[in-house]
Amino acid sequence: MADIVFDGGDFARLAAVPLIPLGAFFVQTLVGRFGPRKGDWIPVGALAIAAALGIFEFAKCLTVWNPGFRVEWKEAFDWIPGPAESRASFGILYDNLSATMTAAVGLIAFLIHLFSVGYMHGDRRYASFFAHLCLFSFGMLGLVLSDNFLSFFACWEVMGLCSYLLIGHFSEKPSAAAACKKAFLTTRIGDVCLFLGIAILWTRLHTFRFTELWDAVPRVLAENGGAYPGWLVTAGLLIFAGAVGKSAQFPLHVWLPDAMEGPTPVSAMIHAATMVAAGVFLTARAFLFLSPEARIAVALVGSFTAIFAATIGICQTDIKRVLAYSTVSQLGFMIAGIGVGGIAAGLFHMVTHAAFKACLFLGSGSVIHAVHTQEMPQMGGLRRRMPITYGTMLVSTLAIAGVPLFAGFYSKDAILSSTLVHAMEHGSILHALPAIFLFTAAGMTAFYMFRLILLTFHGEPRDAHKFEHAHESPWVMTVPLTILGFFAVTGGWIFGENWFLELGKGLPGMVVAEGEAAHHEHEAHGIAMWGSIGVAGAGILLAFAFYQWRKFSAAAWAERWGPVHRWVKNKYYVDEFYLATVVRFVMFLTAVQRWFDVWIVDGLVNLVGGIGRAAAAVSGWFDRWVVDGAVNLVGWLTQLWGGVARLFQTGRVQTYVAWGVAGAVGAASVVLWMA
Amino acid sequence: MGWLSSIDVLTWIVFLPALGMAAVMLLPSASKRAIRGVAVLVTVLAFALNLYVYVAKFDRWSGAMQLVTEANWIPAFDIFYRVGVDGISLPLLLLNTLLFALAVPASFGIERGVKGYFALFLLLETGVSGVFVSLDFFLFFVFWEVMLLPMYFLIGIWGGPRKEYAAIKFFLYTLVGSVLMLVAMVACYLDAVPHTFDLLKLQELARNGQLDGTRLLHGGILLGLPFQTWLFAFLFIGFAIKVPVFPFHTWLPDAHVEAPTPISVILAGILLKLGGYGMLRINFPFAPQAFQDAGTFLALLGVINIVYGAFVAMAQTDFKKLVAYSSVSHMGYMLLGFAAGTTWSVNGAMLQMLTHGVSSAMLFLVVGVIYDRAHHRDIARFGGLSQRMPFYFGLSSLGIFTSLGLPGLAGFVSEAMSLAGSYEKFPTLVVISVIGVVITAAFFLWTIQRVFLGPLDEKYASLPEISAREVVSQAPLAVLCVALGIFPVLVLNWQMPAIETFLRLIAPK
Amino acid sequence: MSLGAYLAVATALFVLGLAMMIARRNLLYVLMGIELILNAANLNFVAFARYAAPAGGEAALRGQVFALIVILLAVAEAAVALAIVLHAYSLFDTVRPEEPDLLRE
DSSP states (O other): OOOSOOOHHHHHHHHHHHHHHHHHHHHHHHTGGGSGGGGTHHHHHHHHHHHHHHHHHHHHHHHHOOTTOEEEEEEEEEEEOSSGGGOEEEEEEEEHHHHHHHHHHHHHHHHHHHHHHHHTTTOTTHHHHHHHHHHHHHHHHHHHHBSBHHHHHHHHHHHHHHHHHHHTTTTTSHHHHHHHHHHHHHHHHHHHHHHHHHHHHHHHHOOOBHHHHHHHHHHHHHHTTTSOOHHHHHHHHHHHHHHHHHTTOTTSTTHHHHGGGSOHHHHHIIIIISTHHHHHHHHHHTGGGSOHHHHHHHHHHHHHHHHHHHHHHHHOOBHHHHHHHHHHHHHHHHHHHHHTTOHHHHHHHHHHHHHHHHHHHHHHHHHHHHHSOOBGGGOOOGGGTOHHHHHHHHHHHHHHHTOTTSHHHHHHHHHHHHHHHHHHHHOSHHHHHHHHHHHHHHHHHHHHHHHHHHHHHSSOOSOHHHHHHOOOOOHHHHHHHHHHHHHHHHTTTTTOTTHHHHHGGGSTTOOOOOHHHHHHHHHHHHHHHHHHHHHHHHHHHHHHHHHTSOSSOHHHHHHHTHHHHHHHHTGGGHHHHHIIIIIHHHHHHHHHHHHIIIIIIHHHHHHHHHHHHHHHHHHHHHIIIIIHHHHHHHHHHHHHHHHHHGGGOOSOHHHHHHHHHHHHHHHHHHHHHHO | OHHHHHSOHHHHHHHHHHHHHHHHHHSOTTOHHHHHHHHHHHHHHHHHHHHHIIIIIOOTTOOSOEEEEEEEEEGGGTEEEEEEEOTTHHHHHHHHHHHHHHHHHHGGGOOTTHHHHHHHHHHHHHHHHHHHHBOBHHHHHHHHHHHHHHHHHHHHHHOOTTHHHHHHHHHHHHHHHHHHHHHHHHHHHHHSSSOOOBHHHHHHHHHTTOOSSTTSGGGGOBTTBOHHHHHHHHHHHHHHHHTTOTTSOTHHHHHHHHSOHHHHHHIIIIIHHHHHHHIIIIIHHHSHHHHHHHHHHHHHHHHHHHHHHHHHHHTOOBHHHHHHHHHHHHHHHHHHHHHHOOHHHHHHHHHHHHHHHHHHHHHHHHHHHHHHHHSOOBGGGOOOHHHHOHHHHHHHHHHHHHHTTOTTSHHHHHHHHHHHHHHTTOHHHHHHHHHHHHHHHHHHHHHHHHHTSSSOOGGGTTOOOOOHHHHHHHHHHHHHHHHHHHOTHHHHHHHHHHHHHHHHHHSOO | OOHHHHHHHHHHHHHHHHHHHHHOSSHHHHHHHHHHHHHHHHHHHHHHHHHTSOTTSHHHHHHHHHHHHHHHHHHHHHHHHHHHHHHHHHHHSOOOTTSOOTTOO
16 A cells, blocks of 8 residues: 655655745745846745645655555754753654645645736735735645644744734725734634643643644543543643634634735635634644544534524625635534544535635635625626636535535535434434534525625626626636636545545544444435535525525515614624623723723832832931031030130230230139139 | 953953943044944944854853853952853843844934943943853842943933933832842851852852851841741842832833833843843742742742733833833743743743843834834824835834744744743643733734824825834844744753753752 | 349339230330330349359359340340331331231131
8 A cells, every 4th residue: 555655855845845935935025026026926936836846745645545644754843952851843744634735725825826916916015915925825834734733833823924914915904904903813812722722732741743642642541531631621622712713713703704804815815725724624633632522512613603604694795705704604614524523524625615715715806806896786797707707606606505516515515424423323402403503504505605606797787887897807817716616626526536535534533434333424424415415406596586586685585684684794793792892801901900000000119209208308307407407506506605705806916915914813813722 | 462362251241341431431522433433343342252152162062150260359258250151141141242232223313422321331231241141149249230320321311201200210129129139148148158159159058958047147037937038039029120020010111111212122122131030040049949939929920920011011002111011021921931940931931031132122123213203102193104114014013023922933932932831830820821922912913003004194104214224223133033933942052951950959859 | 132122123014014015005115015024024033043043053143044045035026026016017007006906807
């Protein structure tokens, strides 16, 4: 099986995959902007090389075709030196998962770069845009290849930074300036949880390396009588909290829709290949640390997010916001899939989703580029003007809706069947909830995605002026669309059906079903397939009924459900809720502590100073009137005596003589009298 | 010139600035260019020498004191001129000489009293360098006081509107600390057998439990508390004021806000580290048992610094005050790391001193740039500056992201090490302190948003981009921000053996 | 004549001289008063040398020598004092002793 050996050269190539974009980032930041074309070819070229290397190694991995394939390059770089227990070194962990991700991320990131050349043409900050995009790619590529939690976390945060910089690209818009801050802070909350989780694992197990940690978990369980000890449960949940922040799961989902303030390629980057996928990737990597109860929590969070975001998506009119909520929803699918034990299914969906969501975002970018608006009510009929964009977006929509033969069908089907297996195995309503949520959300997905297509490309142009000016985008934009569209169609079966599911069996924590479970699985698979086709079909039909055939009026429905519609359209007022509670509470704490600092702490200091000054004043008075008074008294007495004595000093010689004689006589008399 | 080479290199590093001060004093006060030239020459030379020591003369694998030189000074009281460096003091010394060298070009904007300014400035450098290399408690104390006076005048004369208040507050606060230290020093001297001020010998005595006050009046027991407790408390308060540790921190924002930019840089970048250095070198090793007993309390103070400092920083409207309070917050990680006393936490805390030295120096330079142009520092009145000054925005962001602990940049390594290392001992406190991490990110990003992002105010439409001179001051720090984040070994390799020595000194018996 | 008579004359001379010194309003008379006092002393020296000391002894000679020295000193003193008086006169335009009182105050 494993007849291809991974040698040093392979690892060097793998190391180059993230490092070349990193180098390109530095070059582009420092000198690129002065080069020809503002240096855009540097990041694009770097990504092309990275993608090529990633795909090359991936191909090699494919030839091995081993579910348990895993090679490591340990301790390639000493970050924090020292003896084993206090050392942190970075290396490469290359297994089926990272192989797939490296290739997919590299390719998609390259296509997004290429697309940006056209989309961002003439932008004021063109050069730094490419630098940041390049660093973003480095973050994700480094993350998927990391063999330890520390470099993983570093890359994770680098992506946070890049999302901050890129979402705030149009920073002169106050909304963009606020959105980038919100994105960074919201994910940061998850990040510190993740960091704490890592710290707990490190404190207990003294390593950051994934493989060593995975090996340690069975040992820990054995020591604890098969159950997860409290600290491991805590660590697992904290790590998952990191994924919740990054993958925009409820309740930390609020940043992702706002992230639409960034340029569209950035949205594509965040939503498809990087950032949000990192959370799913993390959940898969950390699956072993999740206790059975924690896994249910994961599944519930994911599935709830899926349906929650889907309902919001139905009510949005901004094309990018619909896609944003669809991303949140699809991420919920992936997380829920992993939570119920279908790790491979969740990751499979992550990869296919990366392809079709990138295509959808770039397609929407192409549309926005053409009509200069993001509001779907102002579009319509664009398919005649933009055939390539329309075609690629349509196949991607078919994929995300879960129409058979398209990529999303296979992966979503895998998740749904995993949830069904989960429900069947445990048989409680709690365990069945993910399945119920996800099936509903799948139907909604089909509905709102076709709503998007129909409103944008079908029907009559609603804004004639914008329609007249619309035109197909240049090749740098359409070629990436076409390639991504190709994968949106074929992603599910191009490597052979269930290729991913089979290889995924080598992932840590993945249980290969046997016996009765296998029976369940087989049974569930059938139900899931027909079920998902059913709900997808229903959703699509409903969308056509509303927006193509006009059987029902969307406006009238919105009217009828007025308060509910407003509630959902305004994203359930979660933002407002946070603003009124969390943000206000923090600002309150801030004000209180500032008051405390100024009036109590510094007040005390000034009070001490004041007391010192008062004491000084008292001593000053004492010194002036008592101490110095005594001195002055002596002086005054001396003066008084001098005044008396001067009476004898007439300045006349004769007086002195007289006094002298008198004195002599006096003295003589005394002497005589004494004798 | 043979005698020149006979003086050891550390002495040169310490006293070169003092020589420079003498030269400055001899120059006529009108020849500003010559004065500035001398300052540049001297500080750069001191830095170059220091770098040479760091790279070539220092054996980084040894945790022992190196390059030790000793000379009689006041034999009647066993006082020696005794200098040397180890992995703890050398990186700090390097940071010190670097920051002084960078603060010189940042001081070129000062036009009033140039001669006096640079004379005091160079004297300050001698004082600070001297503290880092002293191996004799008395010498340490002398340098400690030498640095106090120039600082007082530098703030009090070249400062902002409330400079007198700030300078006096700084002076008195520090003096209180000095007095406590003086008492502790004399007590240690008298208690040691034979009487000595030698720091290393005193550490050794303390390690063997012989610095217990038995040779003092009443056996050193005061109010029923043993000598070691008193010694620890006195020294701790003395150094905590310098750090500054809550609740002794309020001199810091005032001093920072009023001090001229280069002095703020020195103050935040290096003077605060003297407190931490004093704890590592004197406070904890002199009273190891008391340190172990007080561990939780110290960690608690550290966490208060982190969280409280961050919250108060968030409330500030003055950019400089905000950075000052962020320093309070960052010094909390250091204290927490010290208190936990594990390899990672202490190394992280030590590294935090350096990375914070770099990032806070950078941030104060950043604030200085904007203050020079807009003549105010009110965050709320800025906006959109990134459009007008993109390069400046880039440097500022780098400093800010280093400060808020972004991986890949210097601040992350130290914060991560001190937090992860402390988790073992104080899990609850670490969990609380991450609130500080989030709040730090929040107020810094909020600041970026209000100062640099958003629409550009018409008032600032003509602000000039950062000048070459300002870049000279900031560029080396920017490079360090990135380099230390990716290659923390550049410092860790040097300090780790010395930290091992330190941990042996404070380990519970 | 007995010693007592000489002493009486000397006393009279002394008292007269003293009175002149204190009471006269002319510096010259004050000087004369001083001379009288000196002469009173001289008279005493000589008288005691004659009556109190053993005759022909060294002590008898001593009293007369003292008288001679006093006379010589009186001459010198008178010269200096007259010079002072003259100077004072040229300065203050007076020889009255109570007028030059610059030391007062």
